[in-house]
Amino acid sequence: MRSIRDMRCHGNPLTQPGMFGRRGFLVAGAASGLGLSLPQLLMREASAEIKQYDFVKPKAKSVIHIYLPGGMAQQESWDPKPYSPMEYRGDLGTIKTNTGEVIGSAMPQLAKRADKYCVIRSMSHGEAAHERGTHNMFTGYKPSPALSYPSFGAVVSHEYGPRNNLPAYICVPNVPNEFAGTGYLPSSYGGFALGADPARSDFQVRDLNLAGGVDEARFMRRKRALEMVNQRFVTGTSADNVGAMNTFYERAYDLLDTPEAKAAFDLSKEDDKTRDRYGRNTAGSRMLMCRRLIEAGSRLVTMTYGSWDMHTSITSGIRGQMPSFDQGLAVLLDDLSERGLLDETLVMVTSEFGRTPKINADAGRDHWPKVFSVMLAGGGVQGGMIHGASDSTASEPELDPVSPADLATTMYRLLGIVADKELMAPGDRPIEIVDGGNVIEKILT
Template sequence: MCTRRQFLVGSVFGLTLSDALAHARGARAKSCILVWLNGGPSHLDMFDLKPDAPIEVRGPFKPGRTPLDGVRVSEHLPRIAKRLDTATLIRSLTSPEGNHDRATHHLLTGYRPTPALAYPALASVAAREFGVGKALPNSIAIPVPPPGSGAGYLTAAFDPFSVNSDPSRGFRVKDLDAPVPEDRLERRKAMLAAVDRFARGVEELPGRDTFLEQAFGLVTSRESRAAFDLEREDPKSRARYGGSRIGQSCLLARRLVEAGARFVTVNDDGWDTHDNAWNRLAGTFNQGKVVYRGKLPDLDEAVSALLEDLADRGLLESTLVVVMGEFGRTPKLNSIGGRDHWPRANSVLLAGGGAKRGQVVGETDALGELPALRPVMPEDLLATVYHLLGIDAGKEYRTSTGRPVKILEGGEVIREALA
């Protein structure tokens, strides 16, 4: 129930009516940062270790302590481990799709892929529900959305805005800077308005005016441009996230959320560890001339800094952080020092934005093969995220053929994950 008085109070703080309604539905999160570990992070080497399993399953990593009784995670994630008292760790996500793009589509849309219809992913539903945004787009992908996720039948107008650049090296958002000084940009804007005014009979071009207004807003808004400018960040704070791609991407995500963006996807590659997994995850490995540090220390630094920074700035309560990838990896090690695709068991970290603090939901069996307790389907996870964001997952969209399709079909909110 939203009384007139509450509504007025809400308006004072700049909430729109739809925000107020979302709040009334129990929304806790204003924004969401999805940290997507593209390729399939190994649940057995990160959040769901099986130290008592046979050697061909358990792998070389040792379990490390967390503040939660009896809960251990990989020794290579010590900082995230320390923050687990602020998060919900789900260990029983399970899905049937073992191909990267299909699994991603399933996990981010809530629907199994079908040739008949491409469903919109979380980031596009957010763009649609939150509006395209004025000076800052409401859905942003760093650097691009994960393959297999997209706007589907909602069309390209609801694709997230891709920054198309790596925040850790020479970061520059494509086409954000006007090639002419401010006074000429203003002149161009005025000239364009005049040309359009004279245009003979061409009153409407669908979507064009919206994007033009947004583009001018983005290019000319100091606040928006500042949000994308990592050089403005305090060097200490910058260093805290680590110099890695995922670290600087998480930092950029925080800056964007702070500036008002509603949904930011950090899409990090390199998690498809079929071979040489221990070096890829925790050691060093060479790719051509570049020597990479392992994925886990980078992730540990990035996500722990993100959670701490958001908390320090008072943003964690209103920002839901989701860390996951499209599937887990085979319990049994393969012959080339890695693990292959395993969608039947996967782990997810939820923090802030109304997710419950300090608990583990679900567990897998002794070998980490299948959920043994509280299986969570992709649609259940998405239902939970939509619930926290105040998006009504039962809402029906219409496809181009007029077929009614709900945002989600049949997912149930994971009640125990809610604060």
């Protein structure tokens, strides 16, 4: 039986508008949860009692979080400055979108789909170090030496749990950084990492294949034998951990024995036309995998691509990495739309910060958190709009500044999660999922 404190939130959770999808919170056993294997993930999930309270229907059922590590330059992507001096605007130029705006010339395919997404050009925080900026953008919190905060994926996993026998939170191909973990939440809510790049010709997801020498018949015999043994233990003792272990094995067998769940990880199920459409490269293969996973039932998939820390030669760096990103993301938006999934899937493209307004002596740009851009599409976000603005040299916000807490609060609102709900950190400390963020109402449908 869970205590009232385990379900703590502001006021009565049964009467507040917009409250829904509550899950029990496991106080004990908090750990970091970075890159769990399938057995670890399922075993730890099995130890928690899961109970859900539905109140309202969210606008988004799933999130694809595309993270561009290193700090992608806003000037060469979502917020070019064509009328600023050359040392500020850079060499790449602009391209007009199908909504009449301009973005970086290296994104011609995305320019044709601007009606499908929203660009926030006024993101801002104060952390110029990669680690601290990344923490901001994965948790909605400023870094603290006193407490480790849970990532978006961990919170979503905690609030909703698995669906269709798939892990709620999946990382493609691996957990991208230490801040994409569970923070003060139990490690059972950590991301399930694929363990390999789906772009590889020999790609296989760890833990999804039977051990060597075990065919399906032998697998079923083992399952039946285990069920018989477990039944004797469960009926002979009231210990909670026995039931939890039984649940763990049942979930593991369910996934291994569920063709639909296993098939979600298999890109060979896609026809050649689709593979070619996305691009048979790192960006395209990962984005196609993201679509398959959310279509099959995963709630939040985090994907990483590229290295955008371009202190030198930024023009050649963008030309090298942007084309496959541009193609893959454009096709992902098209594909989700064609399948009727875009309206219920939030696609979010972020980086830890932007780059300096002025090109440096090495023809690159340095770290700049004062203003940068993110892109949102689907899941209750208006397409074809720009929110906020930077000044003429992309030095600071000029209109409607947006903080990481605001972005996180908005994402949670679209998923139906109240961002100021309190969870319990170690020591019985009530901590809000996000502290002080505001919903960006202007971008919502």
